[in-house]
Amino acid sequence: MNAKRYDKLATGLLYTIAGIVVLILLLLLGFIIIRGLPQLSWSFLTTPSRAFTAGGGIGIQLFNSIYLLILTMLISMPIALGASIYLNEYAKPGKVTSIIRTMIEILSSLPSVVVGLFGFLLFVVQFGLSFSILSGALALTVFNLPLLTRSIEDALKSISNDQRNGGLALGISKWETVTKIILPAAVPSIVSGLILSAGRVFGEAAALIYTAGQSAPALNFANWNPFDIDSPLNPMRPAETLAVHIWKINSEGIMPDSSAVSAGAAAVLIIVVLIFNLLARWIGRLLFKRLTAGS
Amino acid sequence: MDKIRESILTKSHASKLERRGKIISFMCLGGICLIVLAIFIFIAYRGLATFTSDHVSIFKFLGGTKWNPEVTENGHPLVGALPMITGSFLITILATLLALPFAIGTALMMTDITPKMGTRILQPVLELLVGIPSVVYGFVGLTVVVPFMRSIFGGSGFGILAGTFVLFVMVLPTITSMTVDALKSVPKDYRSASLALGATRWQTIYKVVLRTATPGILTAIVFGMARAFGEALAVQMVVGNAALMPTSLVAPASTLTSVLTTGIGNTVLGTVQNDALWSLALILLLMSLAFNLAIHLIAKRGELKR
Numbered sequence: 001m002n003a004k005r006y007d008k009l010a011t012g013l014l015y016t017i018a019g020i021v022v023l024i025l026l027l028l029l030g031f032i033i034i035r036g037l038p039q040l041s042w043s044f045l046t047t048p049s050r051a052f053t054a055g056g057g058i059g060i061q062l063f064n065s066i067y068l069l070i071l072t073m074l075i076s077m078p079i080a081l082g083a084s085i086y087l088n089e090y091a092k093p094g095k096v097t098s099i100i101r102t103m104i105e106i107l108s109s110l111p112s113v114v115v116g117l118f119g120f121l122l123f124v125v126q127f128g129l130s131f132s133i134l135s136g137a138l139a140l141t142v143f144n145l146p147l148l149t150r151s152i153e154d155a156l157k158s159i160s161n162d163q164r165n166g167g168l169a170l171g172i173s174k175w176e177t178v179t180k181i182i183l184p185a186a187v188p189s190i191v192s193g194l195i196l197s198a199g200r201v202f203g204e205a206a207a208l209i210y211t212a213g214q215s216a217p218a219l220n221f222a223n224w225n226p227f228d229i230d231s232p233l234n235p236m237r238p239a240e241t242l243a244v245h246i247w248k249i250n251s252e253g254i255m256p257d258s259s260a261v262s263a264g265a266a267a268v269l270i271i272v273v274l275i276f277n278l279l280a281r282w283i284g285r286l287l288f289k290r291l292t293a294g295s
Numbered sequence: 296m297d298k299i300r301e302s303i304l305t306k307s308h309a310s311k312l313e314r315r316g317k318i319i320s321f322m323c324l325g326g327i328c329l330i331v332l333a334i335f336i337f338i339a340y341r342g343l344a345t346f347t348s349d350h351v352s353i354f355k356f357l358g359g360t361k362w363n364p365e366v367t368e369n370g371h372p373l374v375g376a377l378p379m380i381t382g383s384f385l386i387t388i389l390a391t392l393l394a395l396p397f398a399i400g401t402a403l404m405m406t407d408i409t410p411k412m413g414t415r416i417l418q419p420v421l422e423l424l425v426g427i428p429s430v431v432y433g434f435v436g437l438t439v440v441v442p443f444m445r446s447i448f449g450g451s452g453f454g455i456l457a458g459t460f461v462l463f464v465m466v467l468p469t470i471t472s473m474t475v476d477a478l479k480s481v482p483k484d485y486r487s488a489s490l491a492l493g494a495t496r497w498q499t500i501y502k503v504v505l506r507t508a509t510p511g512i513l514t515a516i517v518f519g520m521a522r523a524f525g526e527a528l529a530v531q532m533v534v535g536n537a538a539l540m541p542t543s544l545v546a547p548a549s550t551l552t553s554v555l556t557t558g559i560g561n562t563v564l565g566t567v568q569n570d571a572l573w574s575l576a577l578i579l580l581l582m583s584l585a586f587n588l589a590i591h592l593i594a595k596r597g598e599l600k601r
Contacts (some may be wrong), residue, residue, distance in 0.1 A: 007495035014408055017400030018417060021471075024464060025420045028427065028435060035438075082323025090317055091324075100324060102587075103331045109518075110334070110583050111525025113552050117559065117576050118334045121341065125564065142334075145327055173309045175316030203428025206527040206552075210559055246430045247528050250437055251557075259438060266431045273426045 029270065036267025039260055045268070048218060049245065054257035058265050060216040063232055064133070064239040068212060069202050071137035071235065072144060077194070079141070080148035087149070088156040089164075089178050108146035115143045116207035124211060131238040136212025143207045144197055151193030155186040188287035192280040199276035203269055205243035213238030214248050242269055335580065342577025345374065345570040356574060362538035362554075364568035374571040376551075378540045380578065383550040385455050385541060386530065387523040390462035391516060394470055398519075399505070399512065401467075402474035407486075407500055424468040433532035436461035441533055448545040453535030456544040461533055462523045470519040477511020478504060510597030514590050521586035525579065527552035551575045 043057060050056030091097045119139025129135045159182050167177030183190075216239060219232045226233040240248065246265050249258040306314075345351050351374055359375015366373045401421075405413030440460050445452030481504050489499040505512070535547025536557055555575055562569040 003495050003498060007497040010497040010500075011408065014400050014404050017397055018404040021397055021401050021467065022416065022420055024467075025424055028464070029423070031435060031439065032431065079323045079326060082320040083327050086317070086320035086324045090320065100328055102591075103328050106584065106587055107327065107331050107334075109521055109525075109587055111527065111552065111579055113525065113527035113555055114334070114338065114576060114579055114583070117555065117573075118337055120559070121337045122333065142330055145330070149327065173313040175313040176309065179316070199426055203426075203430070205428070205430045206556065209556060214560075243428050243430045246434055247532065250434060250532055262434050263438075266434050269428050269431055273428065274423070277422060277426055 032263065032266050032270050035263035036265075036270075039264030040267060044264055049216065049255075049261070051255060054255075054260075056255070056257075056261065058242060058245060058261065058268070060219055061240055061242045061245045061265070062268065063219070064212070064216060065202060065241040065243070067232070068133055068136055068140065068208075068239065068241055069198060071133065072140040072201050073194070073198060075137055076141040076144045076148055080145055080152055081190075083145075083149045084152035084156060085178055088153050089174065089182075104146045104149060107142075108150070111206075112143055112204060113206040115139060116210050118142065119207065120210040129236070131211065131213030131215075132236045133212060133239045134235040136208050136239060136241075137235070139207045139211040140201050140204060143204060144201055147200070148193065148197050151197065152186075152190050155189035155193060156182060158189060159185050188283055188290065192283040192287070195276050195280040195283065199273045199280075202272055202276070203243050205241070205247050208241055208244050209247070212241060212244070214240050214244060216240040216245070338573065338576050338580050341570065341573035342580075343574075345567070345574040349567045349570055351567075351571075356571075360540045364562075364571050372567045372571065374567070374574075376571075376575060376578070378538050379549050379551045379554050379575060382455060382534070382541055382548045383524055383552070385544075385548075386458045386462060386534070386550060387520050389455070389459040389544075390466055390523050391470070391520050393459060393463045394467045394519060395516065397463075398467055398470035398474055398515070401471045402478055403500060403504075405475050406478040407496070407504065421468040421472055424464065425472075429465065429526060429529040430532075432461050432465055433529035436529060436533040444545055450545055451535065451547060452545070453533060453547045454543070454545045455534065455541055455548050457533040457535075458530045458548075458550070459544075461529050462526060465526060465529060466519040466523045469522050470515045473515030473518055474508075474512050477508040477515060480511060481507045510593050513593050514597075517586055517589045517593065521583060524582055524586070525552065527556050531556050551579050555579070 045057065045062060046059040047057030048060050049058060087097075087100070091100070116139055119135060119142065123129050123135040123138045124131060127135075129138075163181050163185060164177055167181045168174065172180070217237060218230065220228075220230040221232055223231045224233055225231050226235065228234060229237065242265050246262045246269070249255045250262055252258075255261065345356065346353050349372070351371055355371070356374055356376055357380070358377055359373070360377045361373045361375045362378055363373040401417060405417050436457060440457045441452040443452070444450075444454065444457050448456075485503050485507060486499055489503045490496070494502065530550055531553035534549060534553050536549050536553055537547035538549045538554060539547075541548040555572055558572045559569070562572060
């Protein structure tokens with residue numbers, strides 16, 4: 001009889017634990033949404049921030065985050081694609097391949113602050129790019145590459161070998177089989193991996209503090225010439241992102257309404273990450289439909 | 296005759312394309328490996344300068360309890376990294392220990408008790424927890440956890456305990472999802488056999504499933520520790536940033552990452568103060584390597600057992 005009682009007790013305990021975990025998430029989300037949503041307004045999302053007085057917005061930071069995200073994806077996508085094609089299609093199992101895989105694993109487990117410091121040494125100091133969007137995008141690329149490579153490799157791996165044999169049987173080369181048959185078939189899962197990594201990049205701050213910098217100079221949104229210093233598109237200007245902004249105003253504590261501004265900014269971050277998550281899920285379902293209905 | 300000979304001996308367009316594609320994709324992969332090597336070379340070069348050009352003894356660095364790089368004592372700067380090393384390890388271990396029962400419990404719910412609810416509720420919950428950016432965790436820690444600590448323990452509220460609670464939530468999804476993988480890899484026959492012998496569900500879980508999955512769960516723990524050890528901003532925002540030996544869990548302390556995030560911007564490249572910070576980064580890098588090594592070793596031992 002004792003064993004049965006233990007079983008019931010343990011089951012109850014497990015239910016409680018799972019309940020607490022769900023509760024933690026609900027409290028977290030609830031706190032951020034309740035505190036943050038009232039802050040959100042068109043003017044909050046578009047006006048520049050103010051360092052010493054209340055009432056500033058997050059316009060420039062939001063733009064910087066999006067611009068940095070796009071640049072990072074543009075740089076890291078082709079590299080990750082090439083690397084994963086080689087790993088999945090060309091690499092023969094052996095010592096060299098396993099060393100390369102270990103290196104990618106190590107890179108993916110490096111703390112993001114170390115990646116940021118490396119970016120500072122190489123891009124900011126060595127290459128002389130100073131604190132700029134370009135340095136930030138390159139550091140984020142380093143941070144993003146291992147995970148993106150792995151997710152694309154998984155996507156390629158999930159394509160059945162029949163497709164590869166079919167391509168080779170038609171007499172086209174391996175490269176053309178990969179680019180014309182395998183890649184198109186893997187697009188939905190590649191895109192869903194891409195979106196998930198975009199969510200990570202969007203919220204990353206530690207790798208950016210010493211690469212993209214912590215200041216957001218005023219921008220002239222009428223000037224779209226990327227070579228002008230006040231142009232939003234200029235990749236050589238320092239650019240504080242949304243996540244860095246939250247960190248900075250909280251650790252400096254000179255902005256009088258820093259708590260309200262960071263609540264609003266945190267809500268924006270969470271909502272964007274939520275949208276990315278839902279998008280990735282939706283695309284995953286699309287893939288499922290394509291695979292099962294075969295339309 | 297010549298035309299046929301030519302078409303046989305010269306490379307076709309397709310084979311040229313093949314070669315080019317292979318080379319380009321290999322260069323991408325090589326580039327990633329080059330980056331990894333560069334990270335180690337750059338950080339090691341900077342980090343070792345403390346010991347080579349500033350002549351700080353490595354034992355004094357690792358064992359010294361006073362961190363005050365601006366002050367020199369007996370001709371050597373005061374760069375004892377022990378307070379930060381202790382802080383990092385304390386927070387990492389406490390957060391992992393706190394997260395472990397929750398992670399295993401949640402994972403068991405997802406694999407053994409209610410797999411349906413697991414995939415419909417718990418899986419999305421974990422994905423959301425992973426997706427929340429670390430600065431948001433830091434902000435919530437600063438506005439909720441720190442005042443809470445202050446009201447209970449007095450003082451400022453900043454400290455290792457506050458950092459532990461923030462990191463607990465951050466490593467929870469990592470450990471849980473990897474534990475789920477470990478539990479899922481336990482063959483179903485084991486469970487059926489145990490149940491057929493008359494064991495209750497809990498007995499099956501406790502005596503069969505968890506024990507078979509131990510190597511996998513250990514890997515999950517190490518992964519969680521690696522994440523906790525390297526987390527910078529969320530910890531920096533709640534830990535208090537006082538480079539002192541931690542005497543109490545609720546007094547301001549510091550970690551390797553917190554000193555790095557606040558310090559690098561305030562020192563000049565090439566000075567002793569700066570070199571000492573790079574040495575901390577080197578420790579961080581080596582610890583990350585050590586965690587990786589541990590994961591490999593656990594995986595190897597797990598394989599041997601099978």
